[in-house]
Amino acid sequence: MNKRLLILKACGSSDEPHECNGICEQAQLYGIESVCKCVRDNENLESILYSHGLFDYIYLSDHGNSEGFASEDEKVNMSWQKLAMLLCQSKCMNEDSILMLSCCRGGLMEVAYDIFLTCQKICYVLGPRQSLTSADMHICFGIFLYNMEMRRVDPVVACEKIKLATDQRFSCYDREEESISLSNYREMHWGYE
Template sequence: MDKRLLVLRASEDIPEQEVNNIITQVSMYGVISDVYDIKSYVDLKNALNNGNKYDYVYLATHGCDTNFGNISGSLNISWFQFGALICATECNKSGSIFLHSCCRGGLNQVAYKMFNCCNNIDFICGPRNNISPVDLIMAFNLFLYYKEFKHLDPVVCAEKVKNSIDIRLVCYDRLDVESEYTYIAHCDLYSDDVNKAFEELPTEIGTPIVEETPEP
């Protein structure tokens, strides 16, 4: 079965070159890419619910430890909402890797929230410090090279990026995180937020939803 990459371009200022760079690189490894511009919750839901299952999800946006969104303000998604959507749409394969081109602070909290919401999310990878867009692209290029060409473990791939170009790319592995006391405490603390995220999901999650157009 062919491997697939889902690119979610979730802000208007994400350069076309960044997206083209990633999809061109993975095509050399035989990975098929789908690219979606995300401007609303509806866009996100429909992108995740397109019927394909992905080995990689590349999220290009602006985020912090609680949510992500775009510069225009039309998109504001909590990590609990994102994790619930991933879980409900079943868009990712077992062992899939989430590449976060954002969240340079609080990535561990983002990983905790997404792991808590979806048992089918196994790896979450992103930068640990503030870096330039060029550095970020180089870091993901190396990560994907080590993963797809050298067939290394995702955590080892992130470590090799640091050793190669001195960029702290971190990869969180569910199997490692689940045994951490801080993660267990986090799950207890935010159980209501997880439940709320699932309760707010569209009723017909398997059917694409369409935004209503206001009457003139």
């Protein structure tokens, strides 16, 4: 069975179609079935997650920070915890799924931990640690997909290849490797063990 990729265009920038369509085309070269959707608002995002089956990769293009993400017009505006809750409730992710956050600060530890603590189905969270252009995102995530699908390397190693090729700082958090840190983070930020 082929892998599947859901691309969510939730940013609204003029470059976004080029970035997302490029990722979609590249994924298809690797035999990944790609579904590309424009997200109009929070309710539309929820509807998309519930209605298109199971995915191995979910690619979210948006504006982000440590708290959450939004579109340019702010019709899409959601916390990372709410997104993780929707991903879990919609049951749209296969086992060992990867969430790719194409937004500023999508690779921050705090973002990954909030997502992991809210949804146990997400195994990896990947994103940049700084602000990047759509062209940078396209190239960097393209390198990740190439290393995952063509070279068959581990997601964390595939992420390391991004910096080797571009000098851009990306992080890939692995739920299994972060379990002790997640426990400490939960206690410090969420107030319970």
